[in-house]
Amino acid sequence: MTTESGTAQRTTWVRAALAYGLLGLVLLSLILSTPFVLAALAPASADWGKLSDISQAYGAVSVVLSAIALAGVALSLLYQVRQTRTSNEQAIRDSHFQLATLALSDPDLLLAWSPxxxxxxxxxxxxxxxxxxxxxxxxxxxxxxxxxxxxxxxxxxxxxxxxxxxxxxxxxxxxxxxxxxxxxxxxxxxxxxxxxxxxxxxxxGPASALLEFQDRPDRPQSLRSQGSRAVND
Structure with a gap:
């Protein structure tokens, strides 16, 4: 359940980061290409002073679009940092688990690694x-x-x-x-x-009692009886 939840969460983050990143690139491209597009479309007799006034009227829109683009890039970078940190922590945990497994398999190594x-x-x-x-x-x-x-x-x-x-x-x-x-x-x-x-x-209150295997309630009664006889013998 945890693995599936983590996978779904990572998939959502990936899709969101890609969407915002793509949107940011598109908006930045539009903003950067605007002067060239205007120069290509405007006639030679165009009143550039008037065009300048019109462009200033859309200055606020340009600021908003730039902010959205930067937010998309920032979100993408944030996701990459988080994924890198998660991967590094998982690698450390895997290494720690391997050491613990090795130590648990040999009493001498257990005392050497974790006295x-x-x-x-x-x-x-x-x-x-x-x-x-x-x-x-x-x-x-x-x-x-x-x-x-x-x-x-x-x-x-x-x-x-x-x-x-x-x-x-x-x-x-x-x-x-x-x-x-x-x-x-x-x-x-x-x-x-x-x-x-x-x-x-x-x-x-006191901790839960530890049951021996033969006394576990989920074990069949016949096996518990056999275990008790074996212990008594």
Missing amino acids: PIEPVPLKRHRQHLVTSLALGELLQRFRIGHLSVEKLAVKLDGHFRGKIAREQWEREGPGWRRTMEAGDRRDRVFVRLVDERYRAAVAA
Whole structure:
């Protein structure tokens, strides 16, 4: 759903930028070619003083057309800058994801790339890293406009229902705050909203219980019974 929405949004921006850019080029061409057209069409005996008065009467129209043309060019440039930034951020996220995948596959690499702030079991450290990656994915979507503040708040409420997510923010929240506060406005809005929803989740009560696979309610009863017998054996 998010991918389709992002594609539709980019398509709309492309069409708008092309339309305004084309309109701007047409208007600029008309304005620049006006003296030559008048010189070609006007008879030799034409009263150029009178023609000058007429052209001045249309000066306001020329200003409006020029403003529209410049607006079209500016919109096109703005879109290009935004697309370049989005592409660069996506490339960084892809590189980060590849590093995380490599680290999660090897405990030695995990300690080398992302050592824990405090002693923690290896399994929990991996879980914290995955939770941090989930927050990074929300940050990326918020930066490029796929998530509004309201939608981000809903996502964060679900995120902090879990115990591991709360642990991760308790341990790594200060580092996130230092990094995000040094960023742009959207980064600061993001980290402050994360803090707000984390505090709200803690105030709402204990985190949701983690169920073992054999105890999951969506698993058939027969399989849960087999899993329980296997554990008891």
